[in-house]
Every structure is written in C-alpha cells, then in structure tokens.
Amino acid sequence: MQNFMRNLGSSFGTAIMTALWDHKGIEHHARLVEAINPYNPLALRYLEPLQATGLSAEQALLQVDRTITTQSFLLSTNAVFCISGLLMLALIGLIWWAKPPFTVRAVGD
Incomplete structure (x- = not known):
C-alpha cells in the first residue's frame, strides 16, 4: 500500500x-512575442541580419519564434x-511545527 501511495503521489506531482x-x-511566450512588431527598433535590428543571410521575412520570423x-521555456523552468x-x-x-506522534520515555528501575 505504501508503494502504491508513493507512486500515485509522484504521478500526481509529475x-x-x-x-x-x-x-x-x-505565458512567457506570449509576453515575449508582444515585443516583436514593426515599430520596435530592437526587433528590426535582430531581424535584419537574419534576412541578410538569405532568409525571407517569413523565415526570419519563424527563426525568431523558435x-x-x-x-520562454527556459524562463518557465526557472x-x-x-x-x-x-x-x-x-x-x-x-x-x-509538527509535534512528534510519540514521546520517548525513560526506562525506570
């Protein structure tokens, strides 16, 4: 019974x-994607070298999404x-704070 409860608890925890x-x-992916827009100069500066290597605009955005x-999953792990x-x-x-279920008693003569 103890093994079953341990396995059940670890399954629920996992x-x-x-x-x-x-x-x-x-959640982190949604927050990070908010910054990628045509009005953000940092996003454009990140996309330019990708497009300079021969990627199309769509391929560069897919690389940024990856x-x-x-x-985002690294932040999720943290x-x-x-x-x-x-x-x-x-x-x-x-x-x-828990109290022990028993007390140790001295053996008397």
Missing part, C-alpha cells in the same frame, strides 16, 4: 509540475524551480 511548466512556457519558444523551492521551504517550516 503531472501537476508538467502542466505548470507548460502553462508558464505559453528562439522565443526556447527562451519559475517552476522557484515555486518548487518555495514549496520545499514551506514544508520544512511545517515539519518544525
């Missing part, structure tokens, strides 16, 4: 963390690790 990682990746996807660390600190605090 599913929750993977869903959180994916959700955060999508780069943004990679960076966020998930930060959340995991805070959760572990909270659990350490919970252990300190």
